[in-house]
Amino acid sequence: MADLTTDFLGIKSPNPFWLASAPPTDKAYNVERAFKAGWGGVVWKTLGEAGPPIVNVNGPRYGAIWGADRRLLGLNNIELITDRPLEVNLREIKQVKRDWPDRAMIVSIMVPCEEQAWKAILPLVEETGADGIELNFGCPHGMSERGMGSAVGQVPEYIEMVARWCKQNTRMPVIVKLTPNITDIRYPARAAMKGGADAVSLINTISSITSVNLDSFSPEPSIDGKGSHGGYCGPAVKPIALNMVAEIARDPETRGLPISGIGGVTTWRDAAEFLALGAGTVQVCTAAMTYGFKIVQEMISGLSQYLDEKEMTLAELTGRAVPNVTDWQYLNLNYVTKARIDQDACIKCGRCYAACEDTSHQAIWMKPGRVFEVNDAECVACNLCVDVCPVEDCITMERLAPGSVDPRTGRVVEAEYGNWTTHPNNPAAKAAE
Amino acid sequence: MAADIYSPGVVAGRLDAETIAANFADLHPPYDGHEAAVAADRCYFCHDAPCITACPTGIDIPLFIRQIATGAPEAAAKTILSSNILGGMCARVCPTETLCEEACVREAAEGKPVEIGRLQRHATDTLMAAGIHPFERAASTGKRIAVVGAGPAGLACAHRLAMKGHDVDLYDARPKGGGLNEYGIAAYKTVGGFAQAELDWLLKIGGISVHYGAALGRDISLDALRDSHDAVFLGIGLGGVNALRVEGAVTEGVMDAVDFIAALRQSGDKTDIPVGRQVVVIGGGMTAVDAAVQAKLLGAEQVTIAYRRDRAAMSASRYEQDLAASKGVRLMFNAQPEALHGNGAVEGVEFALTQSVDGQLRLTGETRVVPADMVLRAIGQSLDGTPEGIALAGGKIAVTGAGRTSVAGVWAGGDCAAGGDDLTVTAVAEGRDAAEDIHASLLG
Numbered sequence: 001m002a003d004l005t006t007d008f009l010g011i012k013s014p015n016p017f018w019l020a021s022a023p024p025t026d027k028a029y030n031v032e033r034a035f036k037a038g039w040g041g042v043v044w045k046t047l048g049e050a051g052p053p054i055v056n057v058n059g060p061r062y063g064a065i066w067g068a069d070r071r072l073l074g075l076n077n078i079e080l081i082t083d084r085p086l087e088v089n090l091r092e093i094k095q096v097k098r099d100w101p102d103r104a105m106i107v108s109i110m111v112p113c114e115e116q117a118w119k120a121i122l123p124l125v126e127e128t129g130a131d132g133i134e135l136n137f138g139c140p141h142g143m144s145e146r147g148m149g150s151a152v153g154q155v156p157e158y159i160e161m162v163a164r165w166c167k168q169n170t171r172m173p174v175i176v177k178l179t180p181n182i183t184d185i186r187y188p189a190r191a192a193m194k195g196g197a198d199a200v201s202l203i204n205t206i207s208s209i210t211s212v213n214l215d216s217f218s219p220e221p222s223i224d225g226k227g228s229h230g231g232y233c234g235p236a237v238k239p240i241a242l243n244m245v246a247e248i249a250r251d252p253e254t255r256g257l258p259i260s261g262i263g264g265v266t267t268w269r270d271a272a273e274f275l276a277l278g279a280g281t282v283q284v285c286t287a288a289m290t291y292g293f294k295i296v297q298e299m300i301s302g303l304s305q306y307l308d309e310k311e312m313t314l315a316e317l318t319g320r321a322v323p324n325v326t327d328w329q330y331l332n333l334n335y336v337t338k339a340r341i342d343q344d345a346c347i348k349c350g351r352c353y354a355a356c357e358d359t360s361h362q363a364i365w366m367k368p369g370r371v372f373e374v375n376d377a378e379c380v381a382c383n384l385c386v387d388v389c390p391v392e393d394c395i396t397m398e399r400l401a402p403g404s405v406d407p408r409t410g411r412v413v414e415a416e417y418g419n420w421t422t423h424p425n426n427p428a429a430k431a432a433e
Numbered sequence: 434m435a436a437d438i439y440s441p442g443v444v445a446g447r448l449d450a451e452t453i454a455a456n457f458a459d460l461h462p463p464y465d466g467h468e469a470a471v472a473a474d475r476c477y478f479c480h481d482a483p484c485i486t487a488c489p490t491g492i493d494i495p496l497f498i499r500q501i502a503t504g505a506p507e508a509a510a511k512t513i514l515s516s517n518i519l520g521g522m523c524a525r526v527c528p529t530e531t532l533c534e535e536a537c538v539r540e541a542a543e544g545k546p547v548e549i550g551r552l553q554r555h556a557t558d559t560l561m562a563a564g565i566h567p568f569e570r571a572a573s574t575g576k577r578i579a580v581v582g583a584g585p586a587g588l589a590c591a592h593r594l595a596m597k598g599h600d601v602d603l604y605d606a607r608p609k610g611g612g613l614n615e616y617g618i619a620a621y622k623t624v625g626g627f628a629q630a631e632l633d634w635l636l637k638i639g640g641i642s643v644h645y646g647a648a649l650g651r652d653i654s655l656d657a658l659r660d661s662h663d664a665v666f667l668g669i670g671l672g673g674v675n676a677l678r679v680e681g682a683v684t685e686g687v688m689d690a691v692d693f694i695a696a697l698r699q700s701g702d703k704t705d706i707p708v709g710r711q712v713v714v715i716g717g718g719m720t721a722v723d724a725a726v727q728a729k730l731l732g733a734e735q736v737t738i739a740y741r742r743d744r745a746a747m748s749a750s751r752y753e754q755d756l757a758a759s760k761g762v763r764l765m766f767n768a769q770p771e772a773l774h775g776n777g778a779v780e781g782v783e784f785a786l787t788q789s790v791d792g793q794l795r796l797t798g799e800t801r802v803v804p805a806d807m808v809l810r811a812i813g814q815s816l817d818g819t820p821e822g823i824a825l826a827g828g829k830i831a832v833t834g835a836g837r838t839s840v841a842g843v844w845a846g847g848d849c850a851a852g853g854d855d856l857t858v859t860a861v862a863e864g865r866d867a868a869e870d871i872h873a874s875l876l877g
C-alpha cells in the first residue's frame with residue numbers, strides 16, 4: 001500500500017481526498033462520519049457573518065442531468081452558504097478538530113467585501129484550531145447578487161485585496177477558491193498569489209440551467225413556477241476544471257502555487273488526473289452527495305494500487321503531466337496515426353461508419369457482412385470513431401512508422417519532430433534551425 | 434465395440450473424450466474485460482447494501498464492483514478475499530440466485546440482478562492469475578492450533594489463524610485437501626483444477642503445515658490434539674450418507690451420489706466413469722441435481738430426479754432445477770421410493786405417489802415404476818465418526834457463539850456444525866469466525 005499521506009501548505013492529512021465545502025461538510029454529524037469512512041480532510045461548509053442566519057429556498061434546490069441508466073452526470077444547485085448560526089458551526093468545528101487531530105480541517109468563509117467583516121470573523125475561526133481557511137469567491141448564485149461569492153471572484157483586484165486582508169489578519173494558511181465563471185482563470189489566480197494567498201482551489205460551480213419544464217415553462221429546479229440559474233458540478237464539469245487547473249499550473253506567473261483540485265472527482269482516476277496536472281489535494285462534493293461517504297474507500301485503494309504499480313510516490317505524481325500540457329502550435333505535426341479496428345472486438349453496430357461517413361472524412365468502408373474497415377487514404381486520424389464506438393479499445397490509433405508513406409498525403413512520414421511554427425504553410429514560420 | 438448412449442447397463446465411455454470435455458466446460462465462462470465493465474456499471478453502490486447482508490461472509494459487494502468499474506480488479510479481489518478467502522471458489526459455486534443476487538435491488542427493479550458472482554470471479558481470477566497473495570502474517574504469537582478437515586471451513590479457519598500469527602497444523606483424512614471443493618462440487622462449476630490451484634494459493638500465506646492422510650479417530654485423537662495444541666478446530670464435514678430404506682435387496686447399479694461425483698471429479702477425461710443408460714437419482718438437493726446433470730453429460734440416455742415432495746419444497750433452487758431440465762434431465766415430483774426392482778442388478782424403482790396436504794405428505798395410493806439400470810442415492814449426508822465426548826444437536830456438533838463446542842478449547846464449523854446452510858460460503862464464514870474467536874480467546 002503506497003503512502004498517501006499528504007502535506008499541503010504544512011497541513012497534514014492521511015490522504016489527499018478532502019470533502020469540498022458543501023452540504024457534506026455542513027455539520028459535525030456529517031464530518032465525523034466522513035472521517036470515520038476515511039476522508040483525509042474537509043473544507044467546512046462556507047460560514048458567513050454573525051447575525052441572523054442565511055435563509056434558503058424551501059422548495060427544490062437541485063437540478064440534474066443524467067446519462068444512460070439514470071447515472072447522475074451533472075448536478076446544479078441554488079443553495080446558499082451555511083444557514084446554521086455561526087456560533088454553532090464554530091463550536092462544532094472546534095470539537096471535531098479536537099477529536100480528529102490527524103485530519104485536515106479547513107474553514108470556508110464568505111463575508112462582505114469590507115476589511116472589518118474579515119477582521120471580525122478571522123479570530124473566531126482561528127480560535128477553533130482549524131488548519132486553514134478557504135475564501136469562497138465562487139458561488140455563482142444568490143450570494144453574488146449581494147456582492148459576495150463570484151461577484152468578488154470575477155474581479156481580480158478584489159481577490160487580491162481580500163486575500164491580503166486575510167493574510168494580514170491571521171496566521172492560518174489562506175486558500176482562495178476560484179470561480180470558473182470568468183474568461184481566463186489565470187488572472188484571478190495571479191491576483192490571489194499577489195495578495196499573498198498560500199494556495200488556490202478550483203473550481204467552484206458553473207452558472208447553469210439544467211433543464212426547462214415543457215409544461216410549466218419554468219427552469220428546473222422550479223420554485224413556484226420560477227427558476228434561477230444555479231451552480232453546476234459533478235462528472236460533467238471535470239474537463240473544464242482539469243483545464244483550469246492545468247492553466248494555473250503551467251502559467252509562468254503562478255507556477256509552483258499550490259492547488260487543491262475540485263470538480264467532478266468521482267473515482268481514484270479522476271483524482272489522479274487532477275494530481276498529475278498539478279493539484280496537491282483534491283476536493284469532492286457531488287460524488288459524495290450521489291453515493292455517500294463510502295466512495296472514498298475506492299479512491300484510497302485505487303490510488304495506492306496505481307502508485308504501487310507505477311512505483312511512484314504521491315509527491316512524484318503531483319504535477320507529472322504539467323510539462324506535457326502545451327500550446328497547439330508546439331504539437332508534433334509529424335506524428336501521423338490511423339484508426340485501426342479490431343475485427344474480433346467489433347460488434348458491427350456501424351456507429352463509427354455513420355460518424356465518419358456523415359460528419360468526418362468518409363474514411364470507413366462498410367463491406368459486405370457488416371465488416372467495417374478504415375481506409376488509410378482518407379483517415380485524418382480525428383479520433384471520432386474511437387470516441388463513438390461502444391466497445392472500449394475496439395478502435396485504436398496506431399502511429400505510422402517514420403519512413404513509411406501516408407497514403408492520404410502521399411508523403412513520407414518524417415521521424416523528426418516538426419510543429420506549426422516551422423511549417424512551410426505558416427506565413428509566420430521561422431526557418432528551422 | 435465402443436459403448437454409446439444406447440448401450441445397456443452401467444458402462445464407461447458412452448461419449449468420446451472430446452464430447453465429454455465440451456459437455457463439462459465452464460458453466461459460466463469468465464467475463465472478458467468489456468463484459469465485466471458493462472456488468473459492473475449496473476451496480477448502484479447502494480447504501481447498507483442488501484446484497485452484503487445476503488452474503489454469509491458479508492463481502493463488501495458495492496465496493497468491489499466499484500473497484501472493478503474503476504479498473505482496479507486486483508483491489509476488488511482484495512476486498513472480496515479479506516472477507517472470504519475462498520472468494521474464487523464461491524464465485525463459481527455459490528447459489529447466488531438465492532443469496533446476493535436475489536437480494537440485489539436490480540432484481541426488484543428489472544428482474545435482472547447485477548451479476549455479482551461473475552464479477553467476483555473476474556476480480557479473483559485476475560489477482561490469482563497475477564500470482565499475488567495479498568495478505569501477510571502478523572508477528573508470531575507462538576501459539577499452535579490444530580485444524581481438522583481441509584475443506585472450506587478448515588481452510589478459512591487455518592488461513593485466518595495463520596494471518597493472525599499463529600502456527601497451524603492442518604489435518605485431513607483424504608490424500609488431497611479442499612474437501613468437497615475437490616471431491617464434491619460439480620465439475621462444470623470448477624474447471625481446470627481450480628480447487629487445487631486455489632488451495633496452493635491460499636497456503637502461500639505461510640505458517641500452515643499440512644498433514645494429509647491423517648484421520649481423526651484413526652491416526653490422531655482429539656485428546657492428543659488438545660494436549661499438543663493451544664486450540665482445535667473441527668471442520669470435518671459430513672462424511673456419512675443417509676440410508677435409503679426401501680424393499681428389495683438389489684445392490685448392483687445402486688450407489689451414493691457423492692461417491693459417483695467424487696470418482697468423476699478425480700477422473701482425468703472422465704471416459705473411465707461408468708454410467709447407466711437409464712439413471713434415477715433419488716433426492717431433492719444440490720447433490721441430486723449435480724449427480725443427475727453429470728450423469729446426463731457423461732452420456733446417459735435418460736436421467737430422472739425423483740423427489741418425494743413438490744417442486745416448491747425442493748432444496749435445489751429453481752435455477753438449479755432449470756439447469757437440470759435444460760440438460761435434458763426429467764424432474765419427477767411427489768414420488769417416494771418404495772422398492773428397488775431387479776434380480777441382482779437393479780432394473781427399476783417403484784415409487785408411491787404423494788400429495789402435500791396442509792404441509793403433510795400423504796400417499797395417494799398410486800404407484801409408478803421407473804425403469805433404471807443405475808440408481809444414485811442423494812438423500813442427504815450425515816456426520817460420521819464424531820469425536821469422543823462432544824455434544825451433538827440435531828445430528829451435528831452443537832455449537833454456541835462462533836463455533837464453540839461443548840469441549841473447552843475445541844471449535845467446530847462448516848457442514849459438521851449445527852446451524853447455517855450446508856454451503857461452501859457458509860463453511861467459509863464459520864471457519865473464519867471461529868478463527869477470530871480462537872484468536873481472541875488465546876490472546877484475550
Ligand SMILES: Cc1cc2nc3c(=O)[nH]c(=O)nc-3n(C[C@H](O)[C@H](O)[C@H](O)COP(=O)(O)OP(=O)(O)OC[C@H]3O[C@@H](n4cnc5c(N)ncnc54)[C@H](O)[C@@H]3O)c2cc1C
Pocket residue numbers: 526527528581582583584585586587604605606607610611612613614617618619622647648649650668669670671672691694719720723818846847848849854855856857858860
Ligand atoms: C455433491 C455436492 C455438491 C455441492 N455443490 C455445492 C455448490 O454448488 N455450492 C455450494 O455452496 N455448496 C455446495 N455443496 C455443499 C458444500 O460443498 C459444503 O457445504 C462445503 O464443502 C462444506 O465445507 P466443510 O469444510 O464444512 O466440509 P467438507 O467440504 O466436507 O470438508 C471436510 C473435510 O474434512 C475431512 N475429514 C472428514 N472427516 C475427517 C476425519 N475424521 N479426520 C480428518 N479429516 C476428516 C474430509 O476429508 C474433508 O476434506 C455441495 C455438496 C455436495 C456434496
Ligand SMILES: Cc1cc2nc3c(=O)[nH]c(=O)nc-3n(C[C@H](O)[C@H](O)[C@H](O)COP(=O)(O)O)c2cc1C
Pocket residue numbers: 020021022023045046075076077079080081082108136138139177203204205232233234235237262263264265283284285286287
Ligand atoms: C449543494 C452544493 C452546495 C455548495 N455549497 C458551497 C459552499 O457553500 N461553498 C463553496 O465554496 N462551494 C460550495 N459548493 C461547491 C463545491 O464545493 C464544489 O466546488 C463543486 O461542487 C464542484 O465539485 P464536485 O464536482 O465534486 O461537486 C457547493 C456545491 C453544491 C453541490
Ligand code: SF4
Pocket residue numbers: none
Ligand atoms: S433528499 Fe431528503 S431532504 Fe432532500 S428532498 Fe429528499 S427526503 Fe427531502
Ligand code: SF4
Pocket residue numbers: 341345346347348349350351352353372388389390391394395
Ligand atoms: S463503432 Fe466499434 S463496434 Fe461499432 S462497427 Fe464500428 S468498430 Fe465495430
Ligand code: SF4
Pocket residue numbers: 475476477478479482483484485494495498536537538539547549
Ligand atoms: S444490491 Fe445490487 S445494485 Fe445494490 S449494491 Fe448490491 S449489487 Fe449493487
